[in-house]
Amino acid sequence: MLKENYKKFYDEIQSTIEKSRLYTDKLRNLAYGTDAGFYRLIPQIIIRAKNEKEVQKALILANKYNLPVTFRAAGTSLAGQAITDSILIVAGKNWEEYDVLENGDVIRMQPGIVGARVNQILVPYGRKLGPDPASINSAMIGGIVMNNASGMNCGTHENSYKTILSARLIFADGTVLDTGSDESKNNFLKSHASFIRTIEAMRDRVRANESLADRIRYKYSIKNTTGLSINPFIDYTDPFQIIVNLMVGSEGTLAFMSELTMKTVVNPKFKASAMIYFHDIVRV
Numbered sequence: 001m002l003k004e005n006y007k008k009f010y011d012e013i014q015s016t017i018e019k020s021r022l023y024t025d026k027l028r029n030l031a032y033g034t035d036a037g038f039y040r041l042i043p044q045i046i047i048r049a050k051n052e053k054e055v056q057k058a059l060i061l062a063n064k065y066n067l068p069v070t071f072r073a074a075g076t077s078l079a080g081q082a083i084t085d086s087i088l089i090v091a092g093k094n095w096e097e098y099d100v101l102e103n104g105d106v107i108r109m110q111p112g113i114v115g116a117r118v119n120q121i122l123v124p125y126g127r128k129l130g131p132d133p134a135s136i137n138s139a140m141i142g143g144i145v146m147n148n149a150s151g152m153n154c155g156t157h158e159n160s161y162k163t164i165l166s167a168r169l170i171f172a173d174g175t176v177l178d179t180g181s182d183e184s185k186n187n188f189l190k191s192h193a194s195f196i197r198t199i200e201a202m203r204d205r206v207r208a209n210e211s212l213a214d215r216i217r218y219k220y221s222i223k224n225t226t227g228l229s230i231n232p233f234i235d236y237t238d239p240f241q242i243i244v245n246l247m248v249g250s251e252g253t254l255a256f257m258s259e260l261t262m263k264t265v266v267n268p269k270f271k272a273s274a275m276i277y278f279h280d281i282v283r284v
């Protein structure tokens with residue numbers, strides 16, 4: 001039995017999303033109550049969203065009834081990022097479209113495409129994704145970027161933060177912002193002027209404090225996925241680029257990402273690995 005506000009949400013969302021993609025039964029709720037981590041939270045309502053309009057509507061209604069929302073791609077998160085006891089929006093299977101651009105140097109994708117599939121698509125171009133988590137055969141690009149997941153090769157020089165170019169984002173109020181489109185950015189500037197001013201003010205405040213800026217620079221020179229990425233405030237000047245890079249590692253807390261464009265990296269034709277032993281850990 002759904003609690004009052006969830007019941008209202010469930011009744012209203014059916015004007016946009018058919019019932020067959022809204023789960024409230026005990027078995028599926030239990031199944032979606034876990035990710036690859038060891039926590040369990042049983043969602044009240046699961047939405048298998050198909051497009052932006054559906055996510056927009058779900059966010060507007062969730063906002064109206066003050067209900068928390070969590071997004072999920074492949075659900076391979078290890079620390080409970082993809083579970084909730086409220087509303088779970090699953091964006092995997094129906095979000096797999098892509099466009100290879102600039103002869104493979106750039107790729108535009110929906111968030112539900114599996115990382116290894118992207119790399120397969122890029123093979124003929126001698127390119128691959130920068131981020132390389134060990135879960136790449138299952139993890140989807142939306143989850144990889146939102147967790148800033150990375151592996152043994154990409155370090156901090158080819159991770160999602162360094163390779164993301166632009167994104168289409170849906171905010172909690174339902175507004176869609178495409179940072180790759182001048183028209184969308186201009187509309188956003190008009191509708192969300194104070195939002196942009198706040199981002200700029202935060203950027204200027206952080207930069208004016210030299211020791212803080214240096215500390216942020218140092219903290220993010222090594223892998224650092226603790227909390228939100230605050231380095232965009234010192235790495236970028238354009239508020240829209242700050243917004244896009246703030247998304248990386250934000251674990252779905254700032255917006256839904258319905259599309260993203262990334263630079264790809266060279267996929268060397270010949271590779272080898274070696275195990276090297278050192279006498280000590282002191283660098284000379």
Ligand SMILES: Cc1cc2nc3c(=O)[nH]c(=O)nc-3n(C[C@H](O)[C@H](O)[C@H](O)COP(=O)(O)OP(=O)(O)OC[C@H]3O[C@@H](n4cnc5c(N)ncnc54)[C@H](O)[C@@H]3O)c2cc1C
Pocket residue numbers: 035036070071072073074075076077078081082091111132133134135138139140141142143144145146147148149150151152250251252253255256257258
């Ligand atoms: C066997 C195994 C190996 C792993 N290896 C690594 C590794 O080498 N390196 C590493 O960093 N991690 C690793 N992980 C952790 C995990 O796989 C990665 O974090 C991965 O990126 C999660 O991707 P996913 O598609 O499963 O996303 P999910 O777990 O579904 O979601 C991840 C986060 O992204 C958010 N999210 C998903 N889609 C969207 C969207 N469209 N819009 C907004 N937010 C969204 C979710 O709310 C959640 O916070 C591993 C996990 C496993 C099980």
